[in-house]
Structures are given as C-alpha cells and as structure tokens.
Amino acid sequence: MASSHTQDLGVSLGTLKLHNPLIAASGCYGYGVEYSDVADRNDLGGFITKSISLEPWKGNDPPRLTEVSPGLLNSIGLANMGVQRFSDEIAPQIVGGKAKAIVSVACKVMEEYEEVVARLEDVEGLDGYELNISCPNVKEGGMAFCLNPSLTEELVGRVRKRSSRWITTKLTPNMTSISEGAKASAAGGADAVSLINTLVGMAVDWKSRRPKLSTITGGYSGPPVKPVALAKVWEVWNAVDIPIIGIGGISNWKDVVEFMIVGASAVQIGTALYADPDLPGKIVSDLEDFMRSEGMNLLSELTGSLNTDGGAMVGVPK
Numbered sequence: 150m151a152s153s154h155t156q157d158l159g160v161s162l163g164t165l166k167l168h169n170p171l172i173a174a175s176g177c178y179g180y181g182v183e184y185s186d187v188a189d190r191n192d193l194g195g196f197i198t199k200s201i202s203l204e205p206w207k208g209n210d211p212p213r214l215t216e217v218s219p220g221l222l223n224s225i226g227l228a229n230m231g232v233q234r235f236s237d238e239i240a241p242q243i244v245g246g247k248a249k250a251i252v253s254v255a256c257k258v259m260e261e262y263e264e265v266v267a268r269l270e271d272v273e274g275l276d277g278y279e280l281n282i283s284c285p286n287v288k289e290g291g292m293a294f295c296l297n298p299s300l301t302e303e304l305v306g307r308v309r310k311r312s313s314r315w316i317t318t319k320l321t322p323n324m325t326s327i328s329e330g331a332k333a334s335a336a337g338g339a340d341a342v343s344l345i346n347t348l349v350g351m352a353v354d355w356k357s358r359r360p361k362l363s364t365i366t367g368g369y370s371g372p373p374v375k376p377v378a379l380a381k382v383w384e385v386w387n388a389v390d391i392p393i394i395g396i397g398g399i400s401n402w403k404d405v406v407e408f409m410i411v412g413a414s415a416v417q418i419g420t421a422l423y424a425d426p427d428l429p430g431k432i433v434s435d436l437e438d439f440m441r442s443e444g445m446n447l448l449s450e451l452t453g454s455l456n457t458d459g460g461a462m463v464g465v466p467k
C-alpha cells in the first residue's frame with residue numbers, strides 16, 4: 150500500500166502517461182539511442198527523437214552551431230536520416246521502455262507529414278508524435294505552418310486522420326500570438342502542445358564582420374530563453390484546455406517546478422543535455438527531495454498553481 154510519504158512524479162498528458170515529467174527535447178537527444186552508454190533512458194518520462202522527414206536531409210552547411218554567452222545558437226537545418234531508415238534501423242531499438250518514445254516529424258509540405266506518420270504507424274510500440282512546425286532554420290516548411298493558425302489546424306487535422314496515437318504540436322515563440330497557434334492545434338485534434346522551439350537569433354564576429362553561422366541567423370536556446378518560455382506557457386495555459394509541455398532553458402529541478410507552476414504538465418530538456426546527458430536522473434532525485442521537504446505526494450499538483458492573488462512576491466528571492 151502506498152504510504153502517505155511516497156513521492157509520485159507521474160504526469161498525464163491526456164492519454165499519454167509519463168512516470169515523471171522530464172522529456173528529452175528533439176534535436177538534443179539524437180534518435181534516442183546515442184546516449185545509451187552515458188545515461189539511462191528510463192530516468193526520463195519520455196524522449197523526442199531528432200525531427201524526421203520523408204527523405205533524408207543533409208541539413209545546412211557548417212558552421213551550424215555556435216556558443217553565445219550564455220546560450221547556444223544552431224542552424225542544423227533538421228539534418229536527419231529520413232523515415233525509412235529510421236523505421237527500419239532505429240525505431241525497433243527505442244520502443245517498449247519505461248520512457249515513452251515520441252517521434253518528431255518535420256516536413257516541407259503537408260502531404261509529407263501525412264506520409265511520414267502513415268509510415269510510422271507500421272512501427273509497433275511508438276507512443277506518439279510531435280509535429281515540428283516551428284523550426285526557424287529551414288527554407289521550406291519550418292515555421293510557416295505555425296505562423297498561420299489556419300494552416301496549423303489543417304495540418305494537425307490531416308495528421309490526426311492518419312493516426313489514433315498521441316499527438317503534440319511544437320510551437321514557435323517567433324509569432325505574435327502563440328496562443329492562436331495553441332488554439333489551432335487543439336481545434337485540429339492535437340492531444341497537447343509543446344512550447345517553445347528556439348528563438349531566432351544571430352551571432353557576428355566583430356573582427357572579420359562575418360556571421361558565425363552559415364545561415365546568418367539561427368535558433369537560440371539555453372538558460373537565457375527561460376523567461377520567454379515561461380511567459381509563453383503562462384499565455385497558452387490561459388488560452389487552451391489541452392496539456393502543455395514546457396520547453397526552454399531548463400537545467401535544474403527549480404526550472405521544472407517553475408514551468409509546472411505556470412501551467413506545464415511536463416517539460417522538455419534540450420541544450421542542457423549537451424553539457425550533462427545524465428541530468429534527468431539528477432533532476433528526478435532533486436524533485437523527490439523537493440517533494441519530501443514540501444510534504445507533497447503528487448508532483449502534478451503543481452500544474453497551473455501560480456499564485457496571482459496577492460500580486461508579485463516581495464523581498465529578496467532565494
């Protein structure tokens with residue numbers, strides 16, 4: 150029998166249940182197999198693969214990664230092996246564990262999203278899809294589907310018809326109203342929304358006067374984007390009823406708690422995994438300590454618990 154002192158980190162994202170709220174973010178965890186020697190995948194509630202397209206993509210020319218202080222700027226351009234090789238070689242290795250296996254899908258046109266999902270339907274054991282409609286680093290597709298809510302609704306609706314699996318839509322902060330994107334996703338039949346993808350950013354070498362990325366601009370991620378991401382999650386929490394997965398700059402347990410307080414049911418960890426692939430295991434044990442010290446049994450109680458009654462906090466933050 151469960152004692153009153155157990156810490157339950159489980160969360161529900163509609164039909165998808167995770168044993169903890171930590172999900173590895175797309176593009177920061179390979180295809181789900183690469184980290185096996187350095188970290189236990191089952192420390193995660195789930196993981197999202199690198200975005201998969203219909204045909205293999207070679208991505209943008211180098212340089213396509215540059216560290217900025219602080220944070221990371223990338224223009225990988227969704228380089229990936231394509232759905233066929235992924236289904237044949239990778240997918241069978243990532244299904245069936247404690248961590249839910251979610252495939253990110255990114256394509257140039259709607260028909261390709263439908264086709265990729267249709268082919269992935271043949272792979273047994275996958276737990277769902279994240280529709281990446283928010284990549285700022287590709288010429289075709291990319292953010293275009295997200296910037297226009299009617300295209301978002303149509304795309305999600307078309308994919309929804311191809312699959313009964315769990316679907317989340319990944320939204321961009323690079324739009325005027327992210328809540329319109331979230332509403333469109335819900336209207337199209339998405340089970341959840343994931344936010345945020347990277348912010349458009351740029352880095353320049355003052356001496357040579359050259360851009361530091363081949364594509365000139367790229368996607369900005371890491372700890373500095375957290376306040377932007379928190380604000381977007383809060384905005385979307387107030388706009389839709391489907392679960393929100395918070396993403397952006399998460400690198401410790403307090404970040405997780407803060408995202409849940411403003412409305413996230415689960416979170417994704419991206420850039421921080423590059424520095425420490427074993428981070429999820431550490432965050433889980435820190436979250437358990439936090440729950441113990443707060444006398445909390447259910448972590449999911451945090452979701453949407455922001456206290457706005459008395460206005461903002463006063464005093465020196467710890």
Ligand SMILES: Cc1cc2nc3c(=O)[nH]c(=O)nc-3n(C[C@H](O)[C@H](O)[C@H](O)COP(=O)(O)O)c2cc1C
Nearest residue numbers: 174175176200223281345346370371397398419420
């Ligand atoms: C190198 C790199 C590659 C990425 N590739 C993808 C991708 O293929 N698909 C996707 O949806 N997001 C991709 N992202 C975005 C992340 O999943 C995440 O939304 C973003 O980095 C913000 O979270 P973070 O600050 O924790 O990194 C990538 C991010 C980085 C840094």
